[in-house]
Amino acid sequence: MKLFIANRGEIALRIIRTCHRLGVRTVLAFSEPDRESLPMRYANERYPLDGSTPSETYLNIEKLVKGARETDCDAVHPGYGFLSEDPSFVEACYENGLIFIGPSSRTLAKLGNKLQARKTMSENGIPVIPGSEGALRDEEEAVSVSEKTGYPVIIKAVYGGGGRGMRIARDKDDVRKFFRVTLLEAQAAFGRGEIYVERRLTKPRHIEIQALADGHGKVISLGERECSIQRRHQKLLEEAPSVALGQKLRDELTDAALRGLSAAAYKNAGTVEFLVEEDGAFYFLEINKRLQVEHLVTELTTRLDIVEEQLNVAANDTLSLSQNEIKVAGWAINCRINAEDPRQGFIPIPGLVARYHAPSGPGVRVDSALFSGCSISEYYDSLIAKLATWGTDRTQAIERMKVALEETEIIGLPTTVPLHRELMQDEDFVRGQFDTTFLDDFLPRLDSTIAGYERLAAVIAAVEKARSPPTWLDKAEGQSRWRAAARAQQMDRGNGPGRQS
Amino acid sequence: MRVFRVQINGTIHVVSLEQKGKNQFRATLNGVPFEAEAASNGNITTWLVRSESESTHAHARNLPNDRVDVWIACIPFATIVQAIGLGGYAAAPEVRRHTSGGQVRALMPGRITSILVKEGESVSEGAALLILEAMKMQNEIAAPTNGKVKAIFVREGDVVKKDSPLVAIE
Numbered sequence A: 001m002k003l004f005i006a007n008r009g010e011i012a013l014r015i016i017r018t019c020h021r022l023g024v025r026t027v028l029a030f031s032e033p034d035r036e037s038l039p040m041r042y043a044n045e046r047y048p049l050d051g052s053t054p055s056e057t058y059l060n061i062e063k064l065v066k067g068a069r070e071t072d073c074d075a076v077h078p079g080y081g082f083l084s085e086d087p088s089f090v091e092a093c094y095e096n097g098l099i100f101i102g103p104s105s106r107t108l109a110k111l112g113n114k115l116q117a118r119k120t121m122s123e124n125g126i127p128v129i130p131g132s133e134g135a136l137r138d139e140e141e142a143v144s145v146s147e148k149t150g151y152p153v154i155i156k157a158v159y160g161g162g163g164r165g166m167r168i169a170r171d172k173d174d175v176r177k178f179f180r181v182t183l184l185e186a187q188a189a190f191g192r193g194e195i196y197v198e199r200r201l202t203k204p205r206h207i208e209i210q211a212l213a214d215g216h217g218k219v220i221s222l223g224e225r226e227c228s229i230q231r232r233h234q235k236l237l238e239e240a241p242s243v244a245l246g247q248k249l250r251d252e253l254t255d256a257a258l259r260g261l262s263a264a265a266y267k268n269a270g271t272v273e274f275l276v277e278e279d280g281a282f283y284f285l286e287i288n289k290r291l292q293v294e295h296l297v298t299e300l301t302t303r304l305d306i307v308e309e310q311l312n313v314a315a316n317d318t319l320s321l322s323q324n325e326i327k328v329a330g331w332a333i334n335c336r337i338n339a340e341d342p343r344q345g346f347i348p349i350p351g352l353v354a355r356y357h358a359p360s361g362p363g364v365r366v367d368s369a370l371f372s373g374c375s376i377s378e379y380y381d382s383l384i385a386k387l388a389t390w391g392t393d394r395t396q397a398i399e400r401m402k403v404a405l406e407e408t409e410i411i412g413l414p415t416t417v418p419l420h421r422e423l424m425q426d427e428d429f430v431r432g433q434f435d436t437t438f439l440d441d442f443l444p445r446l447d448s449t450i451a452g453y454e455r456l457a458a459v460i461a462a463v464e465k466a467r468s469p470p471t472w473l474d475k476a477e478g479q480s481r482w483r484a485a486a487r488a489q490q491m492d493r494g495n496g497p498g499r500q501s
Numbered sequence B: 001m002r003v004f005r006v007q008i009n010g011t012i013h014v015v016s017l018e019q020k021g022k023n024q025f026r027a028t029l030n031g032v033p034f035e036a037e038a039a040s041n042g043n044i045t046t047w048l049v050r051s052e053s054e055s056t057h058a059h060a061r062n063l064p065n066d067r068v069d070v071w072i073a074c075i076p077f078a079t080i081v082q083a084i085g086l087g088g089y090a091a092a093p094e095v096r097r098h099t100s101g102g103q104v105r106a107l108m109p110g111r112i113t114s115i116l117v118k119e120g121e122s123v124s125e126g127a128a129l130l131i132l133e134a135m136k137m138q139n140e141i142a143a144p145t146n147g148k149v150k151a152i153f154v155r156e157g158d159v160v161k162k163d164s165p166l167v168a169i170e
Helices: A009-022 A061-070 A087-095 A105-110 A114-123 A139-149 A172-190 A247-263 A295-302 A306-316 A394-407 A417-425 A427-431 A438-452 A454-467 A475-492
Strands: A002-005 A025-030 A045-048 A075-077 A153-161 A164-169 A195-199 A205-214 A219-231 A234-240 A267-276 A282-288 A331-338 A355-357 A364-368 A383-391 A409-411 B002-008 B011-021 B024-029 B032-040 B045-051 B055-062 B067-072 B075-084 B103-105 B110-115 B128-134 B137-142 B147-152 B165-169
Touching: A002 A009, A002 A061, A009 A025, A009 A306, A009 A364, A009 A383, A025 A061, A061 A075, A061 A087, A075 A306, A087 A105, A105 A114, A114 A153, A114 A247, A114 A282, A139 A153, A139 A172, A139 A195, A153 A172, A164 A172, A172 A195, A205 A247, A205 A282, A205 A306, A219 A247, A219 A295, A219 A438, A234 A295, A234 A417, A247 A267, A247 A282, A267 A306, A295 A306, A295 A331, A295 A364, A295 A383, A331 A394, A331 A417, A383 A394, A394 A417, A417 A427, A417 A438, A438 A454, A454 B002, A454 B011, A454 B024, A454 B032, A454 B045, A454 B055, A454 B067, A454 B075, B128 B165
Parallel strands: A002 A025, A002 A075, A025 A045
Antiparallel strands: A153 A164, A153 A195, A205 A219, A205 A267, A219 A234, A234 A331, A267 A282, A331 A383, A355 A409, A364 A383, B002 B011, B002 B075, B011 B024, B024 B032, B032 B045, B045 B055, B055 B067, B067 B075, B103 B165, B110 B128, B128 B137, B147 B165
């Protein structure tokens, strides 16, 4: 078997690792900025996509399919983000005799947008958040549904994702005010203007079930993940299992997730996301029909290789594992390390990583494509590393994470490392007391920690000045500040590069 | 004693320094003493720092226009550092150029194993002037321009620091 990887960065490397262990040859598609990236060194072959922007490269169906055919690949792995959930890409693969490592285009269409997925789930008896049945016709309908549902409500783009294309309305006036803006934004950002409305749960947790399915009705659960530590509806830290689930609630969520995936004749690894309220009420949120960023915590607790299972299902059309073989053991935590400045509203900062040192030791796993001297391109996602630890229990996983974060050195760009260090010290986090609103109140604490280091920074700055002559930065490094500014502006306009949850 | 004015996020800190060794400093800020030792060379220096209450490490990079970038616990600090009074700068030249004012400087620290030219000799661009042994490698140091050897500042067997003047060409 020969696999074409239609992705980049850490996830491309992640896929290569499993393939090479299994003797599967790999062809890596690459854009111009990724020419010197780490996975380029390890893939068996490389296929140039000739371009820089996502639409010229990793979102270009024609080029990717052509590349997979020209290099005689049997299958295509889409990774996450980019085209991983795009029915037209799946169709293009099958039309060209390529196996797509993921669900069928029919399943994707069935679960394709949020409303369809919601409808499929609701029909199978899975609770959904109260809200509109279909896309809203007009402002008046938005108001009447909202009145019935109760405030606050979220106005959402049907085709949105990754935390974008949504607004919170606290009353009738807000609904009127935001209806049009959200619609226009959705049209601009996702090409489709349909929007809907649902009740906003006040302090829910985000808990998801990782499943594997063979497309013929066999669906198994690999356990849950807790993903409530988020900013702007984007996950920053995930763990498995969740402190919030007792066995009864875990069984209910698992049952709902597996029922939903069976109903959609789902095939591949998939995740069903839920919002869970303090009293144990839970609601379907969405289905992620791909390998997820945070899959590694499940791999740590189940000792499985999810990419290997994806390849098995795709190649053999059956699932070799059965539910009673799945044993969840211990606890795993993943910290997402993004090239972003938490002090400036998490704006992504591209540039050069002058020094990189990865932590190691018992129970530590780092999935990353970083190396000293690598550059973080402004064209792609800001996720640069995933640092995960495993422990026999949650306390040990947290202790290991603390030490691993102390060892981590990423010099040259601001990252989310300091935020994670602070989180590991937080009493509420350590006790497992948090929900999706946790990070909003937490950020000011980071500021005071940073201020505490200022005197030490002044001392270091002085000795450095006294010891060494100045270094002239090369062009790329010197530009990074300008690029960051430009990127921040782009984000404000709401058309920044896509991001994965 | 050298004194530096360090600006971070709009706050001014005054740091006085005493050099204890090649890479060792004793610093005082608001009466609190710190011991700092540079742990490695390169564009980015790793510093091991000790005060009465804490012991940690940090990274720093000295940039032009008085900018110094510092990282502690992966937190970046952009600082502006200016010397107050005399003698703020170390002996090392401020601008790292290996030929300045007709002077050829050492690209790296090492030992002069042979000198291939004499004072007063005419050389053409690219001609070998001397051999600098560094990291067990013999590095030929070449003339940057056509000219005449005006002065030779080193002798065979000398150990030189990075950026030390080697030969002047006019």
